[in-house]
Amino acid sequence: MxxxxxxxxxxxxxxxxxxxxxxxxxxxxxxxxxxxxxxxxxxxxxxxxxxxxxxxxxxxxxxxxxxxxxxxxxxxxxxxxxxxxxxxxxxxxxxxxxxxxxxxxxxxxxxxxxxxxxxxxxxxxxxxxxxxxxxxxxxxxxxxxxxxxxxxxxxxxxxxxxxxxxxxxxxxxxxxxxxxxxxxxxxxxxxxxxxxxxxxxxxxxxxxxxxxxxxxxTGIERFIATFSGSADHAGTTSMTDRQDAMIAAAEAVLAVRREGCGAPNHGVATTTRVESESRSPNVVPSLVRMMSEVRSVDTDWLGGVKGRLTSEILVKAGDYGVDVGFDWSTDNExxxxxxxxxxxxxxxxxxxxxxxxxxxxxxxxxxxxxxxxxxxxxxxxxxxxxxxxxxxxxxxxxxxxxxxxxxxxxxxxxxxxxxxxxxxxx
The missing domain is CATH 3.40.630.10 (Zn peptidases)
Known part of the structure; x- marks a missing residue:
């Protein structure tokens, strides 16, 4: 050498x-x-x-x-x-x-x-x-x-x-x-x-x-997802009656990971932060923000990330009765x-x-x-x-x-x- x-x-x-x-x-x-x-x-x-x-x-x-x-x-x-x-x-x-x-x-x-x-x-x-x-x-x-x-x-x-x-x-x-x-x-x-x-x-x-x-x-796409559910008593609300924003966010974290793992070429996906508005230990989370990013040098794959992740996260959150808002931004192409x-x-x-x-x-x-x-x-x-x-x-x-x-x-x-x-x- x-x-x-x-x-x-x-x-x-x-x-x-x-x-x-x-x-x-x-x-x-x-x-x-x-x-x-x-x-x-x-x-x-x-x-x-x-x-x-x-x-x-x-x-x-x-x-x-x-x-x-x-x-x-x-x-x-x-x-x-x-x-x-x-x-x-x-x-x-x-x-x-x-x-x-x-x-x-x-x-x-x-x-x-x-x-x-x-x-x-x-x-x-x-x-x-x-x-x-x-x-x-x-x-x-x-x-x-x-x-x-x-x-x-x-x-x-x-x-x-x-x-x-x-x-x-x-x-x-x-x-x-x-x-x-x-x-x-x-x-x-x-x-x-x-x-x-x-x-x-x-x-x-x-x-x-x-x-x-x-x-x-690499190109970098970032987003903040805001999950809106219902604040309910954590001790008296049954599991089936909850609109738990944290659970919807947890599913989204896994969706982001799956997206990165499924990249056909060089691609990674990371959730960097999940925050709940409520700090009470006995309240079902009603407002949660999640920050994530996806990176790749594969232009075609990266160009489809926004649509794929938005769709998957919305569907899964809907199963829990949780609404989701997205704020996407391109750090660089x-x-x-x-x-x-x-x-x-x-x-x-x-x-x-x-x-x-x-x-x-x-x-x-x-x-x-x-x-x-x-x-x-x-x-x-x-x-x-x-x-x-x-x-x-x-x-x-x-x-x-x-x-x-x-x-x-x-x-x-x-x-x-x-x-x-x-x-x-x-």
Whole structure:
């Protein structure tokens, strides 16, 4: 297996140190490595990220959306730029590698290009996107959404549990809510976007492969189902006379699971929360809300999810005399990676002697939104036991270094590659 150590003995140490140093910026009152968007640890960590970019020889600036950009100048700055990077925020109780690998690794790749004397014809932009993870406002990929002009006024009106709007959170963080989409580097033509990331699943480790080349990023359909029954005394109302909203919701949870288990291709379905309006232990639940999501890279199957689940849940709830209301939303459609970028990554890996496999992404990424701006690709490295979004999240430095090796070689090849701009969604 090819690793970076054969090329640059100091890279392992820099990657280890970078991940360890960034992990120190965390909320001490929360589990794991918690560094949520707009939080104090996140604000402080961004100074570290900018300093790390400068140390690698990059020109650093922060755009109006809050994305931190490190620029490595090319010989022809007027040519469409290459873009790479990821994010450094985490979920509550998260780990040290998700997103972080893509930023620390991209900075390392830029450093190696500069220190080796390799000068690209195009500018290379290394991006730490603001707030990729889902947050208290229920919206992910804030920085890349803004760059792609997909952040809306309605999004800024979203409120958290305290009644604070997303727009106000931006303002409190020192960003102008009226200028978030004024991202000039993203308004210019871009040649390609490439994101290095941990797999967040077990496939690469199980197959003992060091590299995955992403074929598509999952579409996500989410819904909130509200079950309305009858509040009755739990001790005096017979089982046959009840209109139990909780039972109808429980049946719906199982229906969601069956939907995911029945997917013909890559598909998963998860219920994340079930809440009863009543807290009384002796009252039959009359109002229950359930939050669920379904993901797949199979466009046809995912397109039929809404109809299938709505029908099944309504029928079963009706058997219990319970009414159901649905609020469906599309987090993102299925996004295909650029075939041209996939081919360039594959060729670079083959030349390096790095074994790889094509792999879909079951998680969403900043790459989803960047795909509307440039041909997009992603490189995955293994995750131990497939664990992610938890303190046990782990990727070996050897695997991270291998990913950086592939990233460097791919960026060199992309610099002169002819790429077709085709629609990313399907």
């Amino acid at each position: 090819t690793t970076l150590s054969s090329h640059d003995p100091g890279a392992h140490e820099r990657l280890d140190a970078g991940i360890t140093e960034l992990a120190a910026y965390r909320d001490p009152e929360r589990h794991g490595w918690t560094r949520e968007v707009f939080s104090t640890p996140y604000r402080e960590s961004r100074q570290w990220t900018a300093a790390r970019m400068r140390d690698a020889g990059l020109e650093v600036f922060t755009d109006p959306a809050g994305n931190i950009i490190g620029r490595l100048e090319g010989t022809n700055p007027s040519a469409p730029a290459l873009v790479t990077g990821s994010h450094t925020d985490t979920v509550d109780g998260g780990g040290r590698f998700d997103g972080i690998v893509g930023v620390v690794g991209a900075i390392e790749a830029a450093r190696q290009l500069r220190e080796s004397g390799t000068q690209l014809s195009r500018d290379l932009l290394v991006v730490d996107f603001l707030g990729e993870e889902s947050n208290v406002f229920g919206l992910s990929c804030l920085g890349s959404r803004a760059a792609a002009r997909e952040l809306t006024a309605a999004d800024l009106d979203r409120q958290d549990y305290r009644g604070v709007s997303l727009g106000q959170a931006y303002a409190d963080f020192g960003l102008d809510p009226t200028s978030l989409t004024d991202v000039q580097w993203a308004r210019k033509p871009l040649h390609a976007f490439l994101e290095l990331h941990i797999e967040q699943g077990p496939t690469l480790e199980q197959r003992q492969l060091p590299l995955g080349i992403v074929t598509a990023i 299925v996004v295909q990676a650029s075939p041209g970028v996939q081919d360039v990554v594959a060729s670079a890996a083959d030349i390096l002697g790095i074994p790889w496999m094509p792999i879909p992404s079951g998680a969403t990424h900043d790459a989803v939104h960047m795909a509307s701006l440039a041909p997009m690709g992603m490189i995955f490295i293994p995750s131990k036991a497939g664990k992610s979004h938890c303190p046990e999240e782990w990727s070996d430095t050897r695997d991270i270094a291998t990913g950086v090796t592939a990233l460097v070689s791919t960026l060199k090849a992309l610099d002169s590659a002819e790429l077709s701009r085709t629609t990313a969604t399907s």
